[in-house]
Amino acid sequence: MTRRTGNATSDDIYTVVAHWRAGGISGDFCAQETTNPTPGQTARFPEWIDIPILQAMTSLGITSPWQHQVDAWNSIAAGRATVIATPTASGKSLAYIVPIVARLLSRPSARALLLFPTKALARDQESTIRRFIDLCGADLKTVVYDGDTPGDVRRKARTEAHIIITNPDMLHTGILPHHTAWAQFWAGLTHVVVDEMHTYRGIFGSHVANVVRRLQRVCGFYNARPIFIGCSATIGNPGELGEALFGAPTTLIDKSTAPTGTRTFVLFNPPVVDPVMGIRASAHRIAARMGADLVLAGVTSLIFCQTRRGVEIVLRYLRDKVRQNGGDPGRIRGYRGGYLPLLRREIETALQQGDVDAVVATNALELGIDVGALDAVLLCGYPGTIAATHQRAGRAGRRQSPSLAVLIAGNAPLDQFLAREPAYLLHSTPEVALVQPDNVTILLAHLRCAAFELPFATTDRFGTLGIEDTDAALSCLTAESDLVLRNGRYHYIGSAYPAAQVSLRDVGNPVVVVQQESGEPLAEVAWRAAHFELFDHAIYQHEGETFEVQRFDPAASKAWVSPVPPVYYTTAVAQSRIAPLATHATTDGPGGTIFIGDVSVVENVVGCKKIKFRTHENLGYDEVSLPPLQMETEAVWVQLHEHALRDWPPDITPLALDGLRHALHQVTALRLMADPRDIATLLQGPHLDAPDAIHAETAALDPDATASPTPPPVTLYLYDTHEGGAGLMERAFASISLLFSDAQTLIRGCPCPDGCPACIGPLPVPAHHNLKDIAARIAAHLVVVHGD
Template identity: 30%
Template sequence: MSPNIEGAVLFAELVRAGLKTICFCSVRKICELVLSYAQQHLRASDERLAGSITAYRGGLNATDRRRIERQLYDGSVRGVTATSTLELGVDIAALDAIVMVGFPGSVASLWQRAGRCGRAPDADALCFVVPYPSAIDQWVVRHPARVLSMPLEAAVVDIDNHHILGMHLLCAAAEEPLSAAAGDRELFGERRYDEALKALAAAERVIPIAENPGSWMAHPLVEGPAQGVNIRAIEPDLVRVVHRFRRRRSQPRIAEAIAGGGGGAEAAGEEEGEETIDEVERWRVYYEYFEGAVFLNQGRKFVVTSLDLGAGVALVAPTDVRYYTAACDSTSILVQQRLPLPAAPLAAKPDGAAAGTSAGGCEARFGRVRVRLAVRAYLKIWQTTGEAFEEVPLALPPKEYDTRACWIDLQPDAWPRRRRLVLTDRPSRKWVSGLGPGGVKRELQPAAPRAGPRVEEEAAAAAAEAADDDDEEEEELAIDLEAGLHAAAHALLAVTPLRLSCKPADLGCECEAFKERKLRSKRLLLFDRCVGGIGLTERVATAMPELLRSALELMTSCDCDDGCWLCVHSSVCTEYNACTSKKAAIAVIEGLLAAPPPPPPPL
């Protein structure tokens, strides 16, 4: 049984038993899906109970959120499916049970969600975790005592993100003028402070104070800037999801009553209107709200009929189709600038020793990157079987944004002399069946094998080297290097939430298995999915050796042959987990950790 269905049934049965329950889900789509399953389960026996549960997630307007909170408090709503929006900042008393569909991503979130129920001193409470067949969830299931005894992960706050800093400076300027003389410039960092104020002044959000040079105040026309700060998303540009409808009016207009009839919708007492049912970040449109996309909202199914990115509006209509959709996207990453890491490490090993940035002979690097997201088509997938039956082309403009990343460049001498990695001569695309977001099954078209003079030269050089080293017994590993890097990145994403307060979906990895070969060296790269970055990759870079060891432990402890959902497959992989190899990933990480340290720089 799917964990989503299992969690939905458990949630529905707790509500049926009279227990006020929250069912936490990882993302909005799963939140709506679990609500739909739970309503179907309850509707079979009691329609009233099916109407007593709802969804609470990001994207709902403030009125709907307050209404659901009020109904949950007074008992008219007996249960909600929710994302992390109900973890913090909402006071809900007298909860009896918590269901978590999937490990929430961090130990801090695990305790926070579990602490939502049983707050009264004499109250009993239930807390369930329904694990996914993913690497992090299965690791938690196999090591429950270790997880419950682990310290809370380090919180990540990054004021280097100009989006975050600008919003906070505007709120501060509305309360009291910002002043360099008062030390505000040094407090926020001189360069960051100046850049953020320059951007706010260009947008006419702050103005200088003539009587006090170096001081700034919020523009008089800016009212309540704190109300405009979205605590659930960094990206300021939102897209409205609008449902246009036609419905029968409860009472006809006076002119219609006097006329006593006529033709058309007006005479029939019908009216047209529209309502905003969701507000989503612009990047989310590329995955879930493109034209033709099918999605759920409060248990109802809609299809996107048109999308206007310029106006920031997606028009939708109700539908009852028996399929769902998934975007076919590609991501490319360009490193723009290397940045220095802090001298003092930001992470510590479990034994208290400081964790450095050097993994064997390869040093973890950190810097600014530009991410380019392109969606060329989307798939229609049958709900019952998970089989894709149609690929529909899309013409969305590519989206580019700046963020931060950390990476390790694989150097030719990064492995010990007696262990040599040989890149197998394989097709650039293999026939593989991969599962991606939403459990989509996809077949990838094969291409011609790599061949040509360059390959022959490489083979001849390898043969000559082997002949010269006949007196040495050398261990030679023939692996698919791209598949190893892809799988190693997935393993790193799986173990990172155990050290940082984040979820695997907060970070992305680079996969170049199906792209043209680059002139630069191969690399293992993770990037922050948030615009501007929120400091995650900086923390990952400082803890890289320990994360590599944890990823290696995760893979070597799995009994599968060459990769599965318990080690190197990821439910958020945009390449549908194609071209991944656990054996190659183990060889890559072992090579990184065992390589001799780099020589010191010359004096």
């Protein structure tokens, strides 16, 4: 088959979609929306743009910039902190490259610092910036400074580089603590760019906000006042997020004037395969089927999966289908976190050069890496947020060509809710990104780092933290013997190098996956995720191949694997327990008492299921022994009054409660406009799974606790999955009655008779005793609790 890489026409895309709708694939087309192409709105170049930059723009084929680019240039040139929040492929990079290069050309001592969340994106942007500088005919040095940069290049970069491109992690551990070696760079620093700003949310964003505070302290020491520039995909609060990260008011540029091509968005629901349980066909299988149709029709495609395991499953299915139909499976690649840098760069290059027909990826390709011209994007399951859906869908048609995006709903309640209410997805405002830089754990960690870099005076502020609060936090560190107060200044006296002890992204070091036979590293897996993916005898999937974990050593942060035939994959079975540590507020009502406060969460992987490829048959269960993971975070919890449960059969009530828990998780993510992975739910109490464990866990956390003859009440927990919390629970507590009302609506709105995975989650037995109705009635009791 002759390929037309990146050149599909509207007719090509229409033909494939028409084939599906005519019965080429079974399922429901819940919504299809086509957006007509829009023209761009251009503007004249500002008068302060120099001739070399005009020549470079002409060489790029740009004779008139977009109006929003000119607005951004003028804002930055005026010295204002600026946030550019326009859609994918709207020219955000040139919006900051032009004013930075203009300053560097006019002032040779000027410097710029560019922060990207990933190494891959940093190196991708490096080539874009270098090309622009070359077209200007300028002698400006641009250097990527990360863990892969050779030592000799690093040394020269500190004094010779005009533009340093790095990531927050390297700035945190490798640059700020050694700022004296960068004195010339800091003295000339005029611009700081924080790209892909929407990724700096939750705990990661809270850390980065404190890294920026430390950066500003160091800049102040060298009398530099750089202009901060943020670039973001479409989110609900880009200006607010920029102010939280930069600690200052920002000018927001969020109206794109770039042209767009014809875009078709389809919401597809797989067919029901088990009417009794309400289970639909696997989204993975549908994605492979649709992907094969697109590839064989010459439509270059990107398939997003929610998990690494999903990538490997779809990759295997898709290659098999393309092979069976005479295509070349070698032109279909996987891409996800954990692949080693050389492999990722090879795949990125193949994409840009049109040597790939389809890529199956996690959100690692959601960011702005240049992937060339793509015609279609398939989303295997709802990504969790409207913003992420827009971002992924926008990866197709990046060059004004026609494009197709298909969201394939999974069996999860949130997916099925959106399949029944597509307008919510198509027309709702994207989510807000929250950061909480004053999270005590994070704040104290970065104050240690900041004191290591420069002493604090007792009258200093740390970012937007007031003088009194800063001094109180420093006094706390002094009491812990990390600092000493001498002559009105706090000095760091700890023995450890503080930045090395603070991870911006994860608890613990990443785990290296090693091939046992060769000893060669294969991939990296985040510390927490490794406990769920790399336990002994787990099946680990990489680039379409399967491996069995021979040994996992958490202390060494290594797992050794050997290749095995692809018979089954494994899923971890975990037990979680929560113990309240402190209560901040409560509210009472006839159905139960609701609390907000701090809790300790313990997760323990205790076993795994073996699931056969293709048939998804459960082949058995193995026990797993790993040390537990523990964190302290924020939670909202409901202690149910006994009379709220007495009307229901005792053998069915636990299942109904678990169904309510499942629905509450889904609607909370929607209502708070948060990623579902930022929130978790747990049910504890008598007559539930392992009821005695709650007593044991509480006693372990509180040595002074004594056993109570009264069994604890049934308690439903809603908690933040980030250490210390990211501010979500305050919003949940304020709207808890509305959340239970939404959960009731989700459950009652499902067309199943007695409960299914789309409303109350997967069930250990077929639904009976009107389980769905009981779950909804319990929710109704809790709506009355707040009555707001």
